[in-house]
Amino acid sequence: MPEVPNHVVFIPDGNRRWARMHGKPALEGHRVGIDKLREVAKWCRDAGVKTLTFWGFSLENFQRDKEEVNGLMRLFELKFDELKDHSDLHENKIRVRFFGRLHLLSEKLREKIAEVEKETESYTNYNLNILLAYGGRSELVDACNAAIADAKAGRIDEVNEESLGRYMYMKDLPEPDLIIRTSGEQRLSGILPWHSGYSELYFSRKLWPDFELSDFKAALMEYAERKRRFGR
Incomplete structure (x- = not known):
């Protein structure tokens, strides 16, 4: 059996470009992108990935258009409220945690985050981590x-x-085995510098909303073919 990464990190890039290509507002691209997270999380579970991390919002993203940022924060509030009661979490015993400078987020959003974490804190089958206000x-x-x-x-x-x-932030979680970035950009943008020294990197040309199961399988196949020596 091919080796499966225990911890996969996604930099889900390309939501705004996808929206522009389809003549839609940026917020619609973010909405489609957030919905894609749930789909990708299932692919990871099916493949045997136990720990999954998504970079949802960087500190630099606060510098974007204020209307877009505020709209995205409201979208997070809505989606995290839905996530709290989603059957996938409870049936699969997925623990959800958020990491970053969360104090920079609104009180309402922090409350939604706390509710999700509280609902899933006892689960141990899978880990789902979301980086917000992270650098x-x-x-x-x-x-x-x-x-x-x-x-x-x-x-x-x-x-x-x-x-x-x-x-x-993620001191009690395994270091990332594989980091996948979409949209064709070939950089890490500073994600998890302490933990990612020996992570394998995979860059997909697909924009995040267009990322498909076949693209994920291609990343896993390439990962399985690599020889990880960890400096030895």
């Missing part, structure tokens, strides 16, 4: 500041690689 450099800064504060308070003896790792 890789910001994660490192937050981790360093937390470690320095604990060191000053005498809670840790020193800050080293092992101790600093315990301050990362």
Whole structure:
């Protein structure tokens, strides 16, 4: 049997370009893109992927048109409210967690996030992680500041690689085996810099809303053919 990655990370890029190509507003592209997440999550479960991470909104995305950002936040509120009660989560025992500078989000959206996390916190079959208000450099800064504060308070003896790792957002989750980015862009944009040093990378030309099961299978096939040596 081909090796299946335990943890897959998606950078789901191309929603706005998809909307422009179809003569639709940007928010419609985001709506279609969010719906695609559910479809892709099922593909991952069917393939045997246990941990799945989506980058939903970066810190840099706050700099976009205010109307688009506000509309996307309202869309998140609606979709997370639906997610909380979705049968897929409860039937498959999927734990959902959100990571990033969540304090920058609205109180209402944070409440929706807390509800989803509370509803699924006891589940252990699968992990679904959503990065919101996330930046890789910001994660490192937050981790360093937390470690320095604990060191000053005498809670840790020193800050080293092992101790600093315990301050990362996803400290208790496996490191990503495969990172997939759609839309043809061939960069990571700073995602999970602490965890992704030995992740395999796959870049698809498809825009995220057009990403299909055959594209996902192609990524898995290429992953299975690679030899991972982890620097050894």
